[in-house]
Amino acid sequence: MTPLDLAIVVPVFNERGNVPLLVxxxxxxxxxxxxxxxxxxxxxxxxxxxxxxxIARHDPRIRVIQRIGRRGLSSACIEGxxxxxxxxxxxxxxxxxxxxxxxxxxAAALTAxxxxxxxxGSRFVAGGGTGAWDADRVAKSALATRLSRRVLKADLxxxxxGFFMIRGEVVRRVVPRLSGIGFKILLDILTAAPQxxxxxxxxYVFRTRAVGExxxxxxxxxxxxxxxxxxxxxxxxxxxxxxxxxxxxAGAIVHLAALGLLLELGAGFIAxxxxxxxxxxxxxxxxxxxLTYRDRRLRGPRALLDGWVSFCAVCSVGAVAxxxxxxxxxxxxxxxxxxxxxxxxAVGAVWNFALSSRFTWG
Ligand code: GDD
Ligand code: MN
Numbered sequence: 001m002t003p004l005d006l007a008i009v010v011p012v013f014n015e016r017g018n019v020p021l022l023v024x025x026x027x028x029x030x031x032x033x034x035x036x037x038x039x040x041x042x043x044x045x046x047x048x049x050x051x052x053x054x055i056a057r058h059d060p061r062i063r064v065i066q067r068i069g070r071r072g073l074s075s076a077c078i079e080g081x082x083x084x085x086x087x088x089x090x091x092x093x094x095x096x097x098x099x100x101x102x103x104x105x106x107a108a109a110l111t112a113x114x115x116x117x118x119x120x121g122s123r124f125v126a127g128g129g130t131g132a133w134d135a136d137r138v139a140k141s142a143l144a145t146r147l148s149r150r151v152l153k154a155d156l157x158x159x160x161x162g163f164f165m166i167r168g169e170v171v172r173r174v175v176p177r178l179s180g181i182g183f184k185i186l187l188d189i190l191t192a193a194p195q196x197x198x199x200x201x202x203x204y205v206f207r208t209r210a211v212g213e214x215x216x217x218x219x220x221x222x223x224x225x226x227x228x229x230x231x232x233x234x235x236x237x238x239x240x241x242x243x244x245x246x247x248x249x250a251g252a253i254v255h256l257a258a259l260g261l262l263l264e265l266g267a268g269f270i271a272x273x274x275x276x277x278x279x280x281x282x283x284x285x286x287x288x289x290x291l292t293y294r295d296r297r298l299r300g301p302r303a304l305l306d307g308w309v310s311f312c313a314v315c316s317v318g319a320v321a322x323x324x325x326x327x328x329x330x331x332x333x334x335x336x337x338x339x340x341x342x343x344x345x346a347v348g349a350v351w352n353f354a355l356s357s358r359f360t361w362g
Contacts, residue, residue, distance in 0.1 A: 002034040005088060006107055007168075009080030010037055011073050012094035014044045016051045017211040022094055023055055023062060029100045033107060038083055039094070040065045040076040072295050073162075073215075074188055074227075075180040081171045090165040091185060095212055098163040099204040106165040109200055117170045117197040120156060120186065121163035121204045128158075128203030144224060148184075151191050151231045157201055159187050170197065179230045181239070182223030183216070191231050219294065243292040244353045247284055255280035277319075278312070285311045285360075293361040307360050314355040322348030 008026060012019065019039065026037055041049040041064065049066040056062040065079060081089045088107055092098045098121060106119040123130050130138060141160060148159045164186050170193075177192035178185075190197060230239045258279045262272035285308050289298055298307040326344030330337060 004036060004084075004086045005033050006030070006035040006090060006103070006165075007081075007084035007086035007088070008035060008037045008090045008092055008103070009077055009084075010039045010092055010094045011076040011080070012039050012041045012044065012048050012052070013071075013073075013215055014046045014048060015094040015212050016044070016046045016048045018095050019048060019051045020055065021211070022092075022096055022100070023059070025096065025100050026103075029103055033104060036061045036063060036084065036086065038063045038065060038080045040067065040080040042071045042076060043068045070295060071297070072180065073183045074178075074185040075295065077162075077185040078175060078178055078180055081166075081168070082175060084168065087168050088165055089168050089171055090163075092163055095209050095214075097207045097209055099207065102163075102202055102204050103165070105202060109202070110165060110167065115198055116200065117193075118164055118166035118189075118199045120158065120199055120201045121161055122156070122158035122201035123161065123204065123206050124157035125201050125203045129205040131206045132208045133206070140221075147225075147228060148187055151228055152187065154190055154196055154199070156190075156199065159190065160184065161186055163204065179227055179234065181227040181230055183220050184224060184227060188227065188231075219291065222291070223294070240292050240357070241350075241353050244288060244356075245349055247287045247292065248349055248352070250287070251280040251284040254283045281312050281315050282308065284315070288356070289361075293357075296361050298361070311356055311360045314359060315352050317355070318348040318352040321351050 010022065023037065026035070039049070039052040039062070041052065043049070043066060049064055052062065052064045056064055063083075065076075065083060067076065067079065077091050081091070088110055090103055090106065092100060092103075102121055106121070109119045110116055122128050130141070133141075145158075145160055152159055162183070162185060166189070171189075174189055174192045177194075178188050179192075180188070190199075226239050226243070229242070255276045258276035259272050262275060263269065267275070288311075289304075289307065298304050322344040324344075325347045326340045329340035329343055333340060
């Protein structure tokens, strides 16, 4: 048996048509290397994991991790990278947009220079390219790259690249510091390392996707900003709390709008307040489920109902705490209402956040 040289981690979500194509492409590209491929699937509805397992039964180089109840490209890559004994670990998209024929040269570069930590596939060095991207995507990618420079001290051309090869020992060193949020695993690794990592960039041309659909959407764009925030300030105020609070503020507007509307329609104040409160809590529950806790999202009528009930229960106690703290401070300070009100809101928000993260999305 030749010793295992290289693990190729392939994050996949709804890529059943691409899995066999990628295995064949890897087989052709990696003739002289002992490799394994680890498909990390997030329980894709299209049965991607079944397709990968069917291949794995005949080919021991193929492995499958099926994560159930979790979503996220970066966290899937981290999980795959930690699941191998190979000294070198590559990450490559499962949709054949990255150029697998670059892998042997990436491995050769790491073997030739023991001081090198990783090799990055770049679309923006001479010989690379973004293929058939429209002007809109080029502009968005350029903006994301510019933003990344605020957290990145290293000078590299393509920090947005999701195609790279790294030493397993380097991965294990940085994993405890990774945020695992969103799409940008490479940026996460580069900014997490305590000392700057030594890297080289090799050019490749980003191919157009032939089979399946991209998962990049507006929420992924938002997650990118969240990941940057997390890197810059996450240790001071956790990113989930910031999102939770922002959504809470939007909920207050929903509350006021509903209350105003109901009063306008002739409802009594108590009844209108109850309805407005439930409307605001419901709004907050769904938005938090969709954004703040996207990686642990509750799905299906049963889970959603249970989650909604527990969220409303938590928030009701939070509201009592809010009123209690505000009333107490108002008594003590006499007259000035803004500070007691804000203190009440802050205590309520922290309570709601702490308890709902434990009981609703725990
Ligand atoms: N396990 C898992 N979980 N895999 C996912 C998820 C997820 O939540 N979301 C996406 N993937 C997989 C896809 O199935 C695909 O194999 C790969 O991750 C890339 O996703 P795409 O949806 O095809 O992304 P893209 O083509 O827009 O973005 C790629 O290009 C960027 C360069 O602009 C990604 O590779 C980025 O990492 C890369 O930087
Ligand atoms: Mn893609």
